[in-house]
Amino acid sequence: MGDDGCGELKLNLLGSWQLRRDTSVLRVAARQQRLIAALAMRGPSLRSYLVGLLWPEYPEARALESLRVSVHLVSRQVPGLIENAGSMLSLNDHVDVDLHRIRARILSLSQPGLDGEVASSLHELRDAEVLPGWYEDWVIFEQSRLRQDRLRAFTAISRHALARGNPEVAGAAAEAALEIEPLYENAVRLLVAAEMMQSNPAAAIRTYERYRGKLGDDMGLLPSDSLRSLIADALDHNATAKKEQLLRATNSWPAGEPLLHHS
Template sequence: MDSCPMHVAMRQQRLITALAIHGPRPRSYLVGLLWPESRESRALESLRVSMHLVSRQVPGLLVNGGPELSLSDLVDVDLHRVRSCVRELSQTGLNGNAASSLNLLRDAELLPGWYDDWVLFEQSRLRQDRLHAFHIIARESLARCDFEVALEASEAALELEPLYESAVGLLIRAQRHQGNNAAALRAFETYRAKLHDDMGLAPSEDIRRLVADVL
Protein backbone atom coordinates (compact mmCIF):
# COMPACT_ATOMS: atom_id res chain seq x y z
CA MET A 1 0.00 0.00 0.00
CA ASP A 2 1.35 3.47 -0.75
CA SER A 3 1.20 6.39 1.67
CA CYS A 4 -1.23 8.59 -0.29
CA PRO A 5 -4.35 9.58 1.66
CA MET A 6 -7.47 7.71 0.56
CA HIS A 7 -10.98 9.05 0.99
CA VAL A 8 -13.90 6.66 1.38
CA ALA A 9 -17.44 7.09 2.67
CA MET A 10 -18.33 6.52 6.32
CA ARG A 11 -19.84 3.07 5.72
CA GLN A 12 -16.58 1.88 4.21
CA GLN A 13 -14.60 3.63 6.95
CA ARG A 14 -16.50 1.68 9.60
CA LEU A 15 -15.70 -1.64 7.95
CA ILE A 16 -12.02 -0.77 7.53
CA THR A 17 -11.83 0.48 11.12
CA ALA A 18 -13.48 -2.64 12.54
CA LEU A 19 -10.94 -4.85 10.77
CA ALA A 20 -8.05 -2.59 11.81
CA ILE A 21 -9.06 -2.79 15.47
CA HIS A 22 -10.28 -6.38 15.73
CA GLY A 23 -8.21 -8.11 13.07
CA PRO A 24 -9.54 -10.91 10.84
CA ARG A 25 -13.17 -11.68 11.61
CA PRO A 26 -15.98 -13.83 10.18
CA ARG A 27 -18.65 -11.99 8.23
CA SER A 28 -21.23 -12.93 10.86
CA TYR A 29 -19.18 -11.09 13.49
CA LEU A 30 -18.85 -7.98 11.32
CA VAL A 31 -22.54 -7.69 10.48
CA GLY A 32 -23.43 -8.04 14.18
CA LEU A 33 -20.89 -5.39 15.10
CA LEU A 34 -21.59 -2.85 12.36
CA TRP A 35 -25.32 -3.31 11.78
CA PRO A 36 -26.66 -4.67 15.08
CA GLU A 37 -30.19 -3.36 14.56
CA SER A 38 -30.62 -4.60 10.99
CA ARG A 39 -32.09 -7.89 9.87
CA GLU A 40 -29.41 -10.42 9.02
CA SER A 41 -30.19 -10.42 5.31
CA ARG A 42 -30.07 -6.64 5.15
CA ALA A 43 -26.88 -6.48 7.23
CA LEU A 44 -25.18 -9.05 4.98
CA GLU A 45 -26.16 -7.01 1.93
CA SER A 46 -24.72 -3.87 3.56
CA LEU A 47 -21.50 -5.76 4.22
CA ARG A 48 -21.31 -6.99 0.63
CA VAL A 49 -21.82 -3.47 -0.70
CA SER A 50 -19.18 -2.06 1.66
CA MET A 51 -16.69 -4.77 0.67
CA HIS A 52 -17.30 -4.10 -3.02
CA LEU A 53 -16.82 -0.35 -2.64
CA VAL A 54 -13.66 -0.71 -0.55
CA SER A 55 -12.16 -3.18 -3.02
CA ARG A 56 -12.98 -0.88 -5.91
CA GLN A 57 -11.74 2.31 -4.26
CA VAL A 58 -8.70 0.86 -2.48
CA PRO A 59 -7.64 -2.26 -4.41
CA GLY A 60 -5.71 -4.75 -2.32
CA LEU A 61 -6.80 -3.37 1.04
CA LEU A 62 -9.22 -6.20 1.85
CA VAL A 63 -8.30 -9.87 1.94
CA ASN A 64 -11.50 -11.70 1.09
CA GLY A 65 -10.54 -15.35 1.14
CA GLY A 66 -11.66 -18.17 3.37
CA PRO A 67 -14.12 -17.86 6.24
CA GLU A 68 -12.75 -14.54 7.51
CA LEU A 69 -12.36 -11.02 6.17
CA SER A 70 -9.20 -9.07 6.96
CA LEU A 71 -6.98 -6.19 5.94
CA SER A 72 -3.83 -6.73 3.93
CA ASP A 73 -0.70 -7.57 5.92
CA LEU A 74 0.82 -4.44 4.35
CA VAL A 75 -1.51 -2.20 6.34
CA ASP A 76 0.17 -0.47 9.30
CA VAL A 77 -2.27 0.24 12.13
CA ASP A 78 -1.25 2.95 14.61
CA LEU A 79 -3.34 1.38 17.37
CA HIS A 80 -1.29 -1.81 17.18
CA ARG A 81 1.92 0.16 17.80
CA VAL A 82 0.36 1.87 20.79
CA ARG A 83 -0.84 -1.41 22.28
CA SER A 84 2.55 -2.98 21.68
CA CYS A 85 4.16 -0.08 23.54
CA VAL A 86 1.74 -0.46 26.46
CA ARG A 87 2.28 -4.22 26.56
CA GLU A 88 6.06 -3.83 26.59
CA LEU A 89 5.91 -1.25 29.38
CA SER A 90 3.65 -3.52 31.43
CA GLN A 91 5.84 -6.58 30.96
CA THR A 92 9.38 -5.21 31.07
CA GLY A 93 9.13 -1.65 32.33
CA LEU A 94 10.84 1.37 30.85
CA ASN A 95 13.70 -0.17 28.86
CA GLY A 96 13.59 2.00 25.76
CA ASN A 97 13.40 5.67 24.91
CA ALA A 98 10.95 7.30 27.30
CA ALA A 99 10.52 10.36 25.08
CA SER A 100 9.50 8.29 22.06
CA SER A 101 7.04 6.28 24.16
CA LEU A 102 5.54 9.49 25.52
CA ASN A 103 5.17 10.98 22.06
CA LEU A 104 3.47 7.85 20.75
CA LEU A 105 1.09 7.59 23.69
CA ARG A 106 0.28 11.25 24.16
CA ASP A 107 -1.36 11.67 20.75
CA ALA A 108 -2.96 8.22 20.61
CA GLU A 109 -6.58 9.31 20.58
CA LEU A 110 -8.88 6.78 18.93
CA LEU A 111 -11.53 7.97 16.47
CA PRO A 112 -12.65 11.23 18.13
CA GLY A 113 -16.19 12.08 17.09
CA TRP A 114 -17.25 8.43 16.59
CA TYR A 115 -20.03 7.26 18.91
CA ASP A 116 -20.76 3.66 17.91
CA ASP A 117 -20.97 1.47 21.03
CA TRP A 118 -18.08 -0.72 19.90
CA VAL A 119 -15.94 2.36 19.22
CA LEU A 120 -16.75 3.86 22.63
CA PHE A 121 -15.67 0.60 24.26
CA GLU A 122 -12.34 0.65 22.41
CA GLN A 123 -11.84 4.33 23.24
CA SER A 124 -12.34 3.59 26.94
CA ARG A 125 -10.02 0.60 26.77
CA LEU A 126 -7.29 2.63 25.08
CA ARG A 127 -7.70 5.46 27.59
CA GLN A 128 -7.11 3.05 30.48
CA ASP A 129 -4.12 1.53 28.71
CA ARG A 130 -2.59 4.97 28.19
CA LEU A 131 -3.17 5.93 31.82
CA HIS A 132 -1.42 2.76 32.93
CA ALA A 133 1.50 3.39 30.57
CA PHE A 134 1.92 7.03 31.63
CA HIS A 135 1.97 5.92 35.25
CA ILE A 136 4.72 3.37 34.57
CA ILE A 137 6.83 5.94 32.71
CA ALA A 138 6.37 8.55 35.44
CA ARG A 139 7.08 6.13 38.30
CA GLU A 140 10.18 4.59 36.75
CA SER A 141 11.54 7.93 35.51
CA LEU A 142 11.18 9.35 39.00
CA ALA A 143 13.06 6.36 40.41
CA ARG A 144 15.85 7.03 37.90
CA CYS A 145 15.92 10.73 38.84
CA ASP A 146 14.75 11.71 35.36
CA PHE A 147 12.43 14.31 36.80
CA GLU A 148 11.54 16.06 33.55
CA VAL A 149 10.21 12.88 31.96
CA ALA A 150 8.43 11.96 35.19
CA LEU A 151 6.76 15.36 35.17
CA GLU A 152 5.71 15.07 31.51
CA ALA A 153 4.31 11.57 31.97
CA SER A 154 2.35 12.43 35.11
CA GLU A 155 0.94 15.55 33.42
CA ALA A 156 -0.11 13.43 30.44
CA ALA A 157 -1.92 11.05 32.79
CA LEU A 158 -3.70 13.94 34.48
CA GLU A 159 -4.86 15.32 31.14
CA LEU A 160 -6.78 12.06 30.76
CA GLU A 161 -7.88 11.74 34.39
CA PRO A 162 -7.46 14.86 36.57
CA LEU A 163 -8.43 12.94 39.73
CA TYR A 164 -5.84 10.18 39.28
CA GLU A 165 -4.29 10.47 42.75
CA SER A 166 -1.21 8.37 42.02
CA ALA A 167 -0.33 10.62 39.07
CA VAL A 168 -0.85 13.71 41.22
CA GLY A 169 1.59 12.30 43.75
CA LEU A 170 4.20 11.55 41.09
CA LEU A 171 3.80 15.04 39.62
CA ILE A 172 4.26 16.71 43.00
CA ARG A 173 7.30 14.59 43.83
CA ALA A 174 8.92 15.36 40.47
CA GLN A 175 8.31 19.09 40.92
CA ARG A 176 9.69 19.07 44.43
CA HIS A 177 12.80 17.17 43.33
CA GLN A 178 13.30 19.94 40.77
CA GLY A 179 13.06 22.48 43.57
CA ASN A 180 9.81 23.89 42.22
CA ASN A 181 7.78 24.02 45.41
CA ALA A 182 5.40 26.64 44.03
CA ALA A 183 4.41 24.38 41.12
CA ALA A 184 4.02 21.42 43.47
CA LEU A 185 1.71 23.45 45.70
CA ARG A 186 -0.33 24.59 42.68
CA ALA A 187 -0.70 20.99 41.55
CA PHE A 188 -1.91 20.02 45.01
CA GLU A 189 -4.38 22.91 45.23
CA THR A 190 -5.75 22.18 41.75
CA TYR A 191 -6.28 18.56 42.70
CA ARG A 192 -7.82 19.43 46.06
CA ALA A 193 -10.28 21.89 44.51
CA LYS A 194 -11.39 19.51 41.75
CA LEU A 195 -11.70 16.58 44.15
CA HIS A 196 -13.90 18.67 46.42
CA ASP A 197 -16.00 20.11 43.58
CA ASP A 198 -16.52 16.83 41.74
CA MET A 199 -16.76 14.34 44.58
CA GLY A 200 -17.02 16.25 47.84
CA LEU A 201 -13.82 14.62 49.10
CA ALA A 202 -10.49 15.79 50.51
CA PRO A 203 -7.02 14.61 49.41
CA SER A 204 -5.62 11.57 51.15
CA GLU A 205 -3.08 11.85 53.92
CA ASP A 206 -0.39 10.52 51.56
CA ILE A 207 -0.94 13.41 49.13
CA ARG A 208 -1.13 16.04 51.88
CA ARG A 209 2.10 14.76 53.35
CA LEU A 210 3.95 15.54 50.09
CA VAL A 211 3.33 19.28 50.51
CA ALA A 212 2.86 19.53 54.28
CA ASP A 213 6.00 21.60 54.78
CA VAL A 214 5.03 24.23 52.16
CA LEU A 215 1.32 24.59 52.94
Protein backbone atom coordinates (compact mmCIF):
# COMPACT_ATOMS: atom_id res chain seq x y z
CA MET A 1 0.00 0.00 0.00
CA GLY A 2 2.87 2.35 -0.52
CA ASP A 3 4.74 4.14 2.28
CA ASP A 4 1.76 5.16 4.40
CA GLY A 5 2.60 2.55 7.05
CA CYS A 6 -0.87 1.12 6.84
CA GLY A 7 0.01 -2.23 5.32
CA GLU A 8 -2.61 -4.31 3.55
CA LEU A 9 -5.61 -3.34 5.65
CA LYS A 10 -9.08 -4.70 4.97
CA LEU A 11 -12.15 -3.44 6.83
CA ASN A 12 -15.31 -5.54 6.84
CA LEU A 13 -18.62 -3.88 7.70
CA LEU A 14 -20.83 -6.49 6.04
CA GLY A 15 -22.00 -9.27 8.34
CA SER A 16 -19.76 -8.25 11.23
CA TRP A 17 -17.10 -5.66 12.00
CA GLN A 18 -13.58 -6.91 11.35
CA LEU A 19 -10.27 -5.24 10.61
CA ARG A 20 -7.43 -7.31 9.14
CA ARG A 21 -3.88 -6.67 8.09
CA ASP A 22 -3.08 -9.32 5.51
CA THR A 23 -4.33 -12.51 7.24
CA SER A 24 -4.14 -11.22 10.83
CA VAL A 25 -7.26 -9.97 12.62
CA LEU A 26 -6.63 -6.74 14.54
CA ARG A 27 -8.33 -6.29 17.90
CA VAL A 28 -9.98 -2.91 18.31
CA ALA A 29 -12.22 -1.81 21.18
CA ALA A 30 -15.92 -1.12 20.52
CA ARG A 31 -15.58 2.68 20.83
CA GLN A 32 -12.82 2.74 18.25
CA GLN A 33 -14.79 0.37 16.01
CA ARG A 34 -17.62 2.91 15.94
CA LEU A 35 -15.28 5.73 14.91
CA ILE A 36 -13.68 3.66 12.15
CA ALA A 37 -17.09 2.49 10.89
CA ALA A 38 -18.42 6.07 10.83
CA LEU A 39 -15.45 7.29 8.79
CA ALA A 40 -15.82 4.36 6.38
CA MET A 41 -19.53 5.01 5.87
CA ARG A 42 -19.61 8.81 5.91
CA GLY A 43 -16.22 9.60 4.40
CA PRO A 44 -14.00 12.50 5.54
CA SER A 45 -15.77 14.23 8.42
CA LEU A 46 -15.34 17.24 10.67
CA ARG A 47 -14.61 16.49 14.30
CA SER A 48 -17.64 18.57 15.27
CA TYR A 49 -19.83 16.31 13.12
CA LEU A 50 -18.34 13.10 14.50
CA VAL A 51 -18.85 14.04 18.16
CA GLY A 52 -22.53 14.75 17.49
CA LEU A 53 -22.87 11.49 15.57
CA LEU A 54 -21.05 9.18 17.98
CA TRP A 55 -21.61 10.81 21.38
CA PRO A 56 -24.86 12.79 21.06
CA GLU A 57 -25.68 12.31 24.76
CA TYR A 58 -22.37 13.85 25.96
CA PRO A 59 -21.65 17.53 26.61
CA GLU A 60 -19.51 18.92 23.80
CA ALA A 61 -16.29 19.09 25.82
CA ARG A 62 -16.63 15.49 26.98
CA ALA A 63 -17.54 14.30 23.47
CA LEU A 64 -14.50 16.05 21.97
CA GLU A 65 -12.28 14.41 24.60
CA SER A 66 -13.78 10.99 23.79
CA LEU A 67 -13.05 11.57 20.11
CA ARG A 68 -9.51 12.70 20.85
CA VAL A 69 -8.83 9.58 22.94
CA SER A 70 -10.36 7.30 20.29
CA VAL A 71 -8.25 8.84 17.51
CA HIS A 72 -5.13 8.51 19.66
CA LEU A 73 -5.84 4.83 20.44
CA VAL A 74 -6.56 3.93 16.82
CA SER A 75 -3.43 5.74 15.64
CA ARG A 76 -1.35 3.83 18.18
CA GLN A 77 -2.96 0.42 17.54
CA VAL A 78 -3.25 0.71 13.74
CA PRO A 79 -0.80 3.35 12.49
CA GLY A 80 -1.84 4.98 9.23
CA LEU A 81 -5.49 3.91 9.36
CA ILE A 82 -6.87 7.36 10.24
CA GLU A 83 -5.63 10.49 8.52
CA ASN A 84 -5.73 13.47 10.87
CA ALA A 85 -5.97 16.86 9.18
CA GLY A 86 -6.76 18.91 12.25
CA SER A 87 -10.50 19.52 12.24
CA MET A 88 -11.02 16.87 9.53
CA LEU A 89 -10.62 13.11 9.97
CA SER A 90 -10.74 10.40 7.32
CA LEU A 91 -9.73 6.81 6.65
CA ASN A 92 -6.62 6.20 4.62
CA ASP A 93 -7.68 6.03 0.96
CA HIS A 94 -5.92 2.69 0.50
CA VAL A 95 -7.93 0.77 3.10
CA ASP A 96 -10.01 -1.92 1.36
CA VAL A 97 -13.58 -1.52 2.68
CA ASP A 98 -16.04 -4.25 1.69
CA LEU A 99 -18.99 -1.81 1.82
CA HIS A 100 -17.29 0.38 -0.79
CA ARG A 101 -16.72 -2.64 -3.03
CA ILE A 102 -20.35 -3.75 -2.81
CA ARG A 103 -21.56 -0.25 -3.66
CA ALA A 104 -19.22 -0.16 -6.66
CA ARG A 105 -20.61 -3.53 -7.75
CA ILE A 106 -24.18 -2.20 -7.49
CA LEU A 107 -23.22 0.85 -9.55
CA SER A 108 -21.67 -1.37 -12.21
CA LEU A 109 -25.01 -3.13 -12.71
CA SER A 110 -26.36 -0.01 -14.40
CA GLN A 111 -23.50 0.02 -16.92
CA PRO A 112 -23.27 -1.84 -20.26
CA GLY A 113 -21.70 -5.29 -20.31
CA LEU A 114 -23.61 -6.78 -17.42
CA ASP A 115 -23.61 -10.36 -18.71
CA GLY A 116 -20.38 -11.52 -17.11
CA GLU A 117 -21.25 -10.03 -13.73
CA VAL A 118 -24.77 -11.29 -13.11
CA ALA A 119 -24.14 -14.57 -11.28
CA SER A 120 -21.28 -13.28 -9.13
CA SER A 121 -23.20 -10.08 -8.31
CA LEU A 122 -26.26 -12.03 -7.20
CA HIS A 123 -24.21 -14.22 -4.87
CA GLU A 124 -22.22 -11.31 -3.45
CA LEU A 125 -25.23 -9.06 -2.84
CA ARG A 126 -27.58 -11.58 -1.30
CA ASP A 127 -26.05 -11.57 2.19
CA ALA A 128 -24.65 -8.03 2.17
CA GLU A 129 -26.04 -6.56 5.40
CA VAL A 130 -24.32 -3.63 7.11
CA LEU A 131 -23.36 -4.36 10.72
CA PRO A 132 -26.42 -6.39 11.76
CA GLY A 133 -27.02 -5.97 15.48
CA TRP A 134 -25.87 -2.33 15.52
CA TYR A 135 -28.86 -0.11 16.33
CA GLU A 136 -27.59 3.44 16.40
CA ASP A 137 -29.50 5.80 14.11
CA TRP A 138 -26.56 6.50 11.80
CA VAL A 139 -25.96 2.77 11.32
CA ILE A 140 -29.67 2.05 10.75
CA PHE A 141 -29.65 4.75 8.06
CA GLU A 142 -26.77 2.99 6.25
CA GLN A 143 -28.46 -0.40 6.67
CA SER A 144 -31.64 0.94 5.07
CA ARG A 145 -29.72 2.71 2.31
CA LEU A 146 -27.83 -0.43 1.29
CA ARG A 147 -30.99 -2.54 1.54
CA GLN A 148 -32.74 -0.26 -0.95
CA ASP A 149 -29.70 -0.28 -3.25
CA ARG A 150 -29.65 -4.09 -3.14
CA LEU A 151 -33.37 -4.20 -3.87
CA ARG A 152 -32.90 -2.12 -7.01
CA ALA A 153 -29.88 -4.23 -8.01
CA PHE A 154 -31.78 -7.51 -7.68
CA THR A 155 -34.58 -6.07 -9.79
CA ALA A 156 -32.08 -5.01 -12.46
CA ILE A 157 -30.42 -8.45 -12.45
CA SER A 158 -33.78 -10.19 -12.75
CA ARG A 159 -34.98 -7.97 -15.58
CA HIS A 160 -31.69 -8.36 -17.45
CA ALA A 161 -31.70 -12.14 -17.02
CA LEU A 162 -35.25 -12.39 -18.35
CA ALA A 163 -34.30 -10.34 -21.39
CA ARG A 164 -31.39 -12.76 -21.97
CA GLY A 165 -33.64 -15.82 -21.63
CA ASN A 166 -32.18 -16.94 -18.30
CA PRO A 167 -35.21 -17.59 -16.05
CA GLU A 168 -33.17 -19.40 -13.36
CA VAL A 169 -31.07 -16.33 -12.57
CA ALA A 170 -34.10 -14.06 -13.05
CA GLY A 171 -36.11 -16.07 -10.54
CA ALA A 172 -33.27 -16.20 -7.99
CA ALA A 173 -32.77 -12.44 -8.22
CA ALA A 174 -36.50 -11.76 -7.86
CA GLU A 175 -36.64 -14.03 -4.81
CA ALA A 176 -33.68 -12.16 -3.29
CA ALA A 177 -35.57 -8.90 -3.79
CA LEU A 178 -38.64 -10.35 -2.08
CA GLU A 179 -36.51 -11.43 0.90
CA ILE A 180 -35.82 -7.72 1.43
CA GLU A 181 -39.33 -6.45 0.60
CA PRO A 182 -42.03 -9.15 0.43
CA LEU A 183 -44.61 -6.67 -0.91
CA TYR A 184 -42.49 -5.32 -3.77
CA GLU A 185 -44.79 -5.94 -6.72
CA ASN A 186 -42.13 -5.41 -9.39
CA ALA A 187 -40.22 -8.36 -7.92
CA VAL A 188 -43.39 -10.49 -7.78
CA ARG A 189 -44.05 -9.71 -11.45
CA LEU A 190 -40.49 -10.68 -12.40
CA LEU A 191 -40.70 -13.92 -10.42
CA VAL A 192 -44.02 -14.82 -12.04
CA ALA A 193 -42.53 -14.09 -15.48
CA ALA A 194 -39.48 -16.25 -14.71
CA GLU A 195 -41.67 -19.14 -13.58
CA MET A 196 -43.80 -18.85 -16.71
CA MET A 197 -40.64 -18.82 -18.84
CA GLN A 198 -39.73 -22.13 -17.20
CA SER A 199 -43.17 -23.51 -18.17
CA ASN A 200 -44.22 -23.66 -14.53
CA PRO A 201 -47.58 -21.84 -14.36
CA ALA A 202 -48.49 -23.63 -11.11
CA ALA A 203 -45.49 -22.04 -9.37
CA ALA A 204 -46.42 -18.66 -10.87
CA ILE A 205 -49.94 -18.98 -9.47
CA ARG A 206 -48.62 -19.95 -6.03
CA THR A 207 -46.30 -16.92 -6.05
CA TYR A 208 -49.21 -14.66 -6.92
CA GLU A 209 -51.51 -16.15 -4.28
CA ARG A 210 -48.89 -15.71 -1.54
CA TYR A 211 -48.42 -12.10 -2.55
CA ARG A 212 -52.15 -11.41 -2.85
CA GLY A 213 -52.82 -12.87 0.60
CA LYS A 214 -50.02 -10.95 2.30
CA LEU A 215 -50.88 -7.70 0.53
CA GLY A 216 -54.50 -8.04 1.64
CA ASP A 217 -53.62 -9.00 5.21
CA ASP A 218 -50.94 -6.36 5.74
CA MET A 219 -52.20 -3.45 3.65
CA GLY A 220 -55.83 -4.17 2.79
CA LEU A 221 -54.99 -3.78 -0.89
CA LEU A 222 -55.34 -5.81 -4.09
CA PRO A 223 -52.60 -6.52 -6.65
CA SER A 224 -52.42 -4.16 -9.60
CA ASP A 225 -54.38 -4.75 -12.79
CA SER A 226 -51.17 -5.48 -14.69
CA LEU A 227 -50.17 -8.24 -12.27
CA ARG A 228 -53.67 -9.74 -12.30
CA SER A 229 -53.53 -9.74 -16.11
CA LEU A 230 -50.16 -11.50 -16.03
CA ILE A 231 -51.47 -14.19 -13.68
CA ALA A 232 -54.58 -14.64 -15.84
CA ASP A 233 -52.24 -15.79 -18.61
CA ALA A 234 -50.73 -18.28 -16.19
CA LEU A 235 -54.18 -19.56 -15.25
CA ASP A 236 -55.10 -19.98 -18.93
CA HIS A 237 -51.82 -21.78 -19.54
CA ASN A 238 -52.41 -24.03 -16.53
CA ALA A 239 -55.96 -24.88 -17.63
CA THR A 240 -54.74 -25.69 -21.15
CA ALA A 241 -51.98 -27.90 -19.78
CA LYS A 242 -54.44 -29.83 -17.62
CA LYS A 243 -56.80 -30.29 -20.57
CA GLU A 244 -53.97 -31.61 -22.73
CA GLN A 245 -52.88 -33.94 -19.95
CA LEU A 246 -56.44 -35.31 -19.65
CA LEU A 247 -56.66 -35.80 -23.42
CA ARG A 248 -53.36 -37.69 -23.46
CA ALA A 249 -54.56 -39.91 -20.62
CA THR A 250 -57.87 -40.54 -22.41
CA ASN A 251 -56.11 -41.45 -25.65
CA SER A 252 -53.90 -43.93 -23.80
CA TRP A 253 -56.83 -46.19 -22.83
CA PRO A 254 -57.19 -49.33 -25.02
CA ALA A 255 -59.71 -48.91 -27.83
CA GLY A 256 -63.18 -50.12 -26.94
CA GLU A 257 -62.44 -50.52 -23.21
CA PRO A 258 -65.22 -48.93 -21.14
CA LEU A 259 -64.27 -46.10 -18.86
CA LEU A 260 -66.37 -47.54 -16.01
CA HIS A 261 -66.87 -51.16 -15.05
CA HIS A 262 -70.21 -52.09 -13.57
CA SER A 263 -70.47 -55.07 -11.22
